[in-house]
Every structure is written in structure tokens, then in C-alpha cells.
Amino acid sequence: MNAPSSLRPGSMRIALLSLLGIVVLGGLAAWWLHTHERVERRIQMPRTGEARRNPLYALQLALQKDGVAVKSRRRLQLLPGAGKEEASVPLAARDTVVIYNDPRTLTAPEAAGLLHWVDAGGHLIVRTPPLGLLATNTPVPLFADLQLMPMGRDNSECAEMKGNRGPTTDEAADEAATVQTDAAAERAEGLLFCGARRFTLAGANPVHSWGDLKAGYVFARIQRGNGSVDVLADLDFLDSDELEDPASFLLARQLLQPNHRAGTVHLVYAAQMPSLWVTIIRHSWMAWGPLLLALMLWLWRRMQRFGPGLPAPSTERRSLLEHIVASGELEYRYGYAHLLYDAARNAFLARLRRRDPQAAALQGEPQLMLLAERFQDVPPGEIRDALLPPFAHDHTAFRTRIATLIRLRNRL
Template identity: 75%
Template sequence: MRTVLLTLLGVVLLAGLTAWWLHTHERVPREVDMPRIGEARRNPLFALQVALERDGVRVHSRRRLQLLADGARGETVPLAARDTVVLYNDPRTLRSDEVDALLRWVDGGGHLIVRTPPHGLLAKNAPVPLFAELQLLPMGSDRESGCAEVGGLGAPVAEGTATVGDDRSDEGGNDEGRGVLFCGARRFTLVGANPQHSWGDLQHGYVFARIHRGAGSVDVLAELDFLGSDALDRNASFPLAHRVLEPNYRAGTVHLVYAAQMPSLWATLARHSWMAWGPLLLALLAWLWRRMQRFGPQLATPVLERRSLLEHITASGELAYRYGYAHLLYDAARNAFLARLRRRDPQAAALQGEPQLMLLAARFTDVPAAEIRDALLPPFANDHTAFRTRIATLIRLRNRL
């Protein structure tokens, strides 16, 4: 009966807890941004590619331009007359033959979209063959470049700059679609180019210019970050991206080149890793300076006077042995051994003859008893081998006590 009551009480408590949980808690869905994987992770223009495909535009995305046969495989991607090419990376990676081929394709009706070289340690005076052909000049990396405000439908507003696109503005104070772009981007100036549309001025530099060449056009912008996957979630990016792609929109294929060519390892280290290798280089030079003895020709180090006490003792022993005082050297070695033996094993030191030898043999098991017996007896005169053997044995026994 008690078991039944306890079981019923447990069921009631469990039911009450369940009812309280369902009454006080509500299941609410929550969206969690998952990290990008696959092509979305390695392709910064993946969101633009998906948006264009959903809008019915043919899109081809790749890492390299592949306009000319290059390398062992020699694969090329031909460009049609009404295609659009977006070079997302640094235009300095283009070779001279690729620049010539691109401009010939633009003259036939193509639409090319490029950006200025980014700021960096070597960006100020680095040549840009494409900009030289377009008669544009990137401004120095040490110039201050502010932001450009973009209004609705991708039209720029404020700061008295020239506009790209139409002049429509939001009515009723609606700020939807407004944003700020090109903050800190490297602007450019016009050397001899006469763009059809531009955004900027000669004093502060331009952030956009559309230059017509033959049947096509080239769009130069201070940056293309607004086309990246991280920026397309902002309201101002979509309309501006559409206006940049407008000339050949749906007329041909849009080629998204997000890594035109990998820069060299040394250039990458010089531009982006100088904060790491600079201090290491200074530390290496300081270490070499400290280890360096002197500057000038390599001269032999002068021999210094030798004043080693051990050398004096060795020389004194050789002199005493040469003049017949070997017994004194032996007595000194034997007395040193017996003195330490008295400190370590007084019983063995107090004995004489065979009893002492038996205790020493039991203590030094790896030394033959015959060698110990010989070491305790003085050698014959002029017996050099016996003298050296006895001295070496006494020193070894003394060190092991």
C-alpha cells in the first residue's frame, strides 16, 4: 500500500511540474547565423552571384581571369561582346598582355568594372598599367579620403559631388536605401580621361568614373567592397550594384573574378607582414652586432698569456717526475685516497694488509682486487707504466668514495 501511495505522489508531482512548465514557457523560433561553408566561404562575391542568377542573369564566377592561355593547362574563358567582367581584386595583378586584351574586348562592346589599388606600404608609387591606359591616376595613399553618402536607388547625395545614375530622391524624408560607402577608399584623379559619368571632384578625388571606349565602357571605382557578401545586406548596396552593372545587364554573361591573380609571396610579406618581420629583422641585426667582435679586416686574435693554475700544477708534477721524485707524487695520491677513506669508511682505513683489501674489494666490486692491491703498494723506480696505472687507480677509487 505504501508503494502505491508513493507512486501516485510521484505521478502527481511530475504532472504538476509538466503543467507548470507548459504554462510558463513558450516555444519561440530563433534564427542563428551559421558560418559560411564551401564556395560561400572562399568566394567573396557569392551573394552577388546568387542574386544575379535569381534575377535571370548568366553568371560565371572564378578565381582567375583566364583570358589568355597561361600555365601548363592553358585553359581560357572567352568573353563575348556584351559580357561584363568584375575584377574584385587589385588591378596591379594584371599583366600588360592581359590589359591589352581586356581593352580590345572593351572596344568591341564589353563592360569592365575595376577598383583602385588598395592602400598599403607599396601602394603609393606602384605602377598600374590599366590605369595608365585609361588616363587615370590613383591618389597617394597618404591623402585623407572621407566617405560618400548614397541615397535611394543608388544615387549619391550631399557633399556637392557629381552624381551617377538619375537625380531622383526619396520624398517625405524617407531615408530607406541611404548609406555611406567608400570610407577610407583610395580615390583617383583624371589625367586625360573624359568620363561620361563620374562621382567626385578634382580637389577631393573621384570614387567613380565611367569611361567609354569604342562600343564598350570601363567603370573605375575607389573600392568594390559594396559588391561583397558582407555588404550586400545593406540597403544602399543593392541599388548601387545594379547601377554599376547596368550597361550590359542581361545582355551577356557577368564574369565575377574575385582573385585575378595571386600576388607574389615576397610582395605580400612586404605589404601586410612588415609589423612582424620588421622587429624580427631588427632583433637579428642587434644580435649580430652584439656577437660581432669588430669591424674591418679579419685578423687573427692575438695570443694571450696563459695563467691557468692547473697548467702550473701539471708542469710542476712533470718536473718532479723527471728529476726522480716520482715517489713523492705517488705518496701524495695515496695519502689523498686514504684521507678520504678515513672520512667515508673509518673501519676500512683502520685496517692493514689483507683485511683492508677484502673490505675495499667488497666496496669497489667493479675494480679487480689485484689492481687495488697494486695501487696500495709503491711502484718500482723507473717503472713508468706501473706508476701511471697506480696513480690512475688511486684517483678513480678516491673519486668514487
């Protein structure tokens, strides 16, 4: 029997290469695990559905998880409308209404209805009208009833807001003290209302306020009957992006404290739609800007010069009658008057043959007698002279004979 054969060289090579590959892969895995660390990263995904059109969607979800009844809608809808979507929404005595956008869209009857509801125990939260390109000084019926007056834009340093916070409830003060060292509290005191449109008191006596008469107020809570009205310089901290900030969340909780869990919170997030012209000016300048520049360049190219307009240059005269007169004068000047006479006499005889063939066929006195009978108002002597060629250089006879032939031809 034969002895068992050793491993083949090809098998040995494959085994060594496989072992080497395992070692290399193991080294790469060890290097990767040693130099890299697994971390979590949050990516803001595009909003869809209601979260895209409702800036108060995060506040709505937070209130729902807290066990608070909440409703969101685009319009206030205090008054009954024509369609199903515009039906009026009744407000209970202990409800809370947050008007997120410009309060200038509230009409006088709506403002009166809101204040009547506040007197019965409701809680209203509004902001000052934002400064814009248009309708800056539009009156606000709600602010007039509350005896408040909006001011201009806040141009002071944001740090000046620190220490100006007015008195708050004991619970809110304790909560603020627990986060006093947090960066969110610093932003709440110094930067939360930076650049917002403040307001001043025109007779109102707020229960709680933030600010002073000199620099203006950014927050005021006005007691009316059994309810209250909160007026703020801005409500952007209630936006879904800003509500993640602890300072914004804390302030939102303080605002909703009066009727917390006592009634329904109504979030009105689209009380105003910007006008078409404001939208075009603010957000479509990349389209109308180049078009306006192109129009100005086109007008510059079409404009020849500055100054008063010059009279139009005289155009070249191309009248056919003027050419004929000039040709006749040239021929007459160079001794070709007989050609002009022959042309006038031939034109008269040609029309005579068409109108009176009998007279055209005759010659001499018989023809003259027929023509004298036909043209009784023309003396026979003029007719006889017109049919005879004039003498050379007799200008008077030439003009008379030509005029007579033209007159006789036109009367045929």
C-alpha cells in the same frame, strides 16, 4: 463473503506524489512559456567549397537567379595559356567583365585587348590599385590609357561624401529616391567608400561620376566607342558579406545596368595573389615578432661591451724545450754540471753502441783511433777532451765538451 478492502496506504502515497509532480511540471511549463519567447537567430556558418575561395560567389548566385549568364574564374585569361586551365576565354561584344582585385596585374597587351573589346560594346568594371606596403607607385597601363591617375588614401570625413553624388540614369535615380529614408542609403552616400583610394581625371571626360576634382572621385563611367568602363575607388561592396546590405546591392545593380542581360558577366575574383613577403609581414607577425625579439636578446647577451675590440690576452707558455732549458740552467747554477755532462756522454755512448758496437767496446787510445777514423773532420784532441769530464767551474770547457758530444751523437 468479505467486504471489499480499501486502498492500500502505499498506493495512495504514490498517487499523491504523481499528482504533485504533474502540478509542478505544469507550473514550470507555464512559467517557461510566460517568460520566454521563441525567436529565430541566424548564425554565420563557415564557408565551404567555391563560396570559401570566391568572394563574388553571392553576386554570382544573385545574377544566376536573375536570369543572367555569369562565369567566375581566378584569372582574366585573355591570352591563350599552356595548359587546359589557362585556355583563353573569348569575350562577346555585349559582355561585362568585373576585375575584383588589383588592376596592376594586367599587362600592357591585356589592357590594350580589354579596351579594344570595350570599343566594340563591352562593359569593364575595375577598381583603383589599393595602397599597400609594396609597389604603391607601380604604373597601371589601363589607367594610363583611360587618362586617370590614382590618388592617395582618403583621409577626409566620411560625411563629406554626402551630396557629392554625380548624375546617374533616371532609373537609378528613381530607385535611389525610393530608399532615400533607409539607413542603407545613408551608408551608401556617406560610408560606402570611406577610406578608399580615390582617383583624379588626367584628361578623361566621364559620362557619370561621383566626387570632384578637389577631393577626388570614387566613381566614374567613361564612354569608349560602343562600350563603357566603370572605375571605382573600391569594389569591396561586391563581396559576399557586403552584398547583403541594400546600399551595396543597389550600387551593384547600377554598375551592371549597361549590358544587363545582353551578354555574359565575367567575374574575375583573383587577379592578384599577394607576395610572400607581404603575407609574412602582415599576417605572420605573431611568429616572426617573438623570434626577432629572441634574436635581439641573444645578441645582447653575447655582446660583452661597446667600443673597439681589445687585443687578446697572452696565453700561458707551455713549451717543453723551455722547461728543459730552465731545468738544465738550474742544475748548472747549483753545482750539478757533472750530472749534465754524464747525461750527454751516456747519450753519445748509447747511440755509439747501436751504430758501431766495436768502437763502443774499446777503451782509451784504441777507441780514440776508431773515432778519429770515423769523424775525420773533427780533430782527435777535441774527441779526447769530449770523452773526459771537465774541471769544476770551467765554464768554457763544459760548454765545449757538451757541444762536441752533441755534434758527434747527431752524426752517428
